[in-house]
Amino acid sequence: MEPWYRQLGFYHNPFSIKPLSYHNEIYGYDLDSIQKKIAEGNVLFLEGEYGRGKTSILKKIIKQFGGRRNLIYYSCNRLEGQLDLDQLLKGAGSFLRRLIGNNSKDAIFLLDEVQDLSVEDGERIARLYNDKQIKSIILVSHDYQDVKFGKELSALIEGNVIRLNEISDQEAIRIVRGRIGNIRLLSEATITDIFDISQRNPRQLLKNCEKVCRYAVEQGARIVGAEHVRKVLGAVPNKLEKPEIKIIQ
Amino acid sequence: MWYERLGFDDNPFDDEKTSNLVGYDGVVEDVLYGIEAGNILFIEAASGAGKSALLRVAINQFKGEGKVAYIDCRKVGEVNIEEVILKKYGFFSRLKSKIPKGMIVLIDDVQSLSQKNCERVKYFYDQDYIRSIVFTGESFSKVNFTPSLKDRVSKVITLNGLSDGDAVDIVRQRLGKQAEVVSQDIIKEIFQRSNKLPKPFLENVQHLIEHAVMNNPEMKVQHKDMEHLFKKVGTRLGHQPVKTLAKKPKVTPKKAEKKRSKKQTRKRRVKKKKKRVPTAEQRRLKILKHKIREEERKLKRQLAVVERLKSKIEAKQNGDKAKQSVKEKAQEGTVRITPIKKKEEQPKVEVAYEDIAEKYY
CATH class of the missing domain: 1.10.8 (Helicase, Ruva Protein; domain 3)
Structure with missing residues (x-):
């Protein structure tokens, strides 16, 4: 059987949780101020709960800065041993620059999952910044308190920690509408209900919308009703942190 | 064999024969949907509960698209999982050091996989190199995932047996x-x-x-x-070595003929041909032959060029004839025109966008 979203005319799953995969939305965060700070050459720390959109923001910044010419995106959870800074720096800059082997001085480092970055590597990056080898740095992680930084890097980040706040109901509705359009299947009231049940987390909202829409469409309904939401998610906002568990007997 | 006596060509209890999983219909649907939609799934199952059979169903469904990787974590351990996945995709991927996009990864017994490797898989999923992941393991609550990875799991399916x-x-x-x-x-x-x-x-x-x-x-x-x-x-559980209880089948006359005596097998072993190492002389001859063939090919090409030039000169000399139109040539019989067949008009398929719009908008 065709998946529910194909029946509605979507080729891909509109509620995919991959960071900025098919969709270009960032709602609820002031991206302009972040971009100003990068352009001015600052060191920023971006902090936020899982599923709030940290990696999506980084990807959006990459797009807005016109691709990866001067931007180096690296996710520290891939690290094996020491970070090869020289290799990373060589990746920045135009093709010619790379050919000649001259490191670009305008490189901007976007480092994701920095809880996995070692203290020494952090200090090396801080030194490069202080020597004006790199223009600005954005560090992203779940919680600033959980990350170990050396002296130089801590000094640079001081006062530049940006926390991703909660988004409003309107913004949640805009996210869902941005994915699925002005479809009658999901009304604004239903979206806000699901948002509350999802503990006001964007990723959970998308996951739950997908489950509810799938169930409703497979039942042949044209509109998602309260009974669908109750059946799939439970009427009371779910306080458990585990994802939905289905037991087969 | 015992199954032949019952009229079967193969053993009907063969492990591979799981085209139709009894009792797990809802689960199969969920797994296939999850893979199609690009989700991360976790299947909780004890050993022997049928999770490998479930993964096999998934492989059969998606293998045609050429991008399914099955990884048994008990054999991976601390190895960088990037290399494991790349190995499945052949020489060119390794050359580019890139995992091709849109892969479906089935990771069996993930409790044996290091947390680092789990994070790497998560990274490739986020960057859309991996389309969807199906993890299997003994318990979701005890698995070695970071909270960040657990947060991405779309569904946990528990197989409780039949x-x-x-x-x-x-x-x-x-x-x-x-x-x-x-x-x-x-x-x-x-x-x-x-x-x-x-x-x-x-x-x-x-x-x-x-x-x-x-x-x-x-x-x-x-x-x-x-x-x-x-x-x-005794009561059998899990993967214990299996003893056959059936009587050994009698040796038929044909089989007896095939049995060779020990002396004969020894002789066969001694008679193995040794690999010929070419001598210097033979190598030189080979190179010469190769050169001769090259020269021949060159000459052929030059001849072909000469022929073309000749025909051009002739054409110029017989100036009028060269300006003949194709039709006149056809009438003369020097050129044959083949009629172009008109393509049959295929019936237009109208997509029923109106139906979709009516129903949902």
Whole structure:
């Protein structure tokens, strides 16, 4: 059987949780101020709960800065041993620059999952910044308190920690509408209900919308009703942190 | 073989024969949907509960698109999983050091995978190199995932084993017309004794039927066969080495002919041809031959050029004739025109966007 979203005319799953995969939305965060700070050459720390959109923001910044010419995106959870800074720096800059082997001085480092970055590597990056080898740095992680930084890097980040706040109901509705359009299947009231049940987390909202829409469409309904939401998610906002568990007997 | 006596070409209890998973229909649907939609799934199952069979169904469904990787974590351990995935994609991927986009990764027994490797898989999923992931493991709550990865899991499916009725259905399905070989009660009892796990249950049923077919004239399983089975091998659980209970088949005359004496096999071994190492002389000859062939090819090409030039000169000399139109040439008979067939108009398929719009907007 065709998946529910194909029946509605979507080729891909509109509620995919991959960071900025098919969709270009960032709602609820002031991206302009972040971009100003990068352009001015600052060191920023971006902090936020899982599923709030940290990696999506980084990807959006990459797009807005016109691709990866001067931007180096690296996710520290891939690290094996020491970070090869020289290799990373060589990746920045135009093709010619790379050919000649001259490191670009305008490189901007976007480092994701920095809880996995070692203290020494952090200090090396801080030194490069202080020597004006790199223009600005954005560090992203779940919680600033959980990350170990050396002296130089801590000094640079001081006062530049940006926390991703909660988004409003309107913004949640805009996210869902941005994915699925002005479809009658999901009304604004239903979206806000699901948002509350999802503990006001964007990723959970998308996951739950997908489950509810799938169930409703497979039942042949044209509109998602309260009974669908109750059946799939439970009427009371779910306080458990585990994802939905289905037991087969 | 025992199954041949029942009229089967292959062993009907073969592990690979799981095209139709009994009792797990809802689960199969969820797994196939999750993979299609690009989600991360976690299947909680004890060993022998049928998770490998479930993964096989997924592989069969998506293998045509050429991008399914099955990884048994017990064999990976601390190895960088990037290399493991790249190995599956051949030389060119390794050259580019890039995982091709849109892969479906099935990771079996993820409790044996290091947290670092789990994070790497998560990274590739986020960057859309991996389309969807199916993890299997003993327990989701005890698995070695970071909270960040757990947060991305879309669904946790727990396989609790099958019911008695499902057990009977499986055996009936496998045996087909020969289903009367073993009765329902016996099937249920074996299922109980196999701790209700599909894999050991099927192994036990297979041995029972094998024993009955080879020893009972009516070729039907009786209670005494069951006692015999469990006395000899005990209640079977998990992946223990399997002993065959059936009598050894008699050696037929054809097979006897094929058996060679020890002396003959020794002689055959001695007679193995040694690899010829070419001498310097032979190598030189080979190179010369190669050169000659090259020269011949060059000459052919030059000849072809000369021919073309000749024909051009001739054409210029016979100036009028060269300006003949294609039609005139056709009339003369020097050129043959083949009529161009008109493409049959294919019926236009109108996509019913209106229907979709009406229904949902």
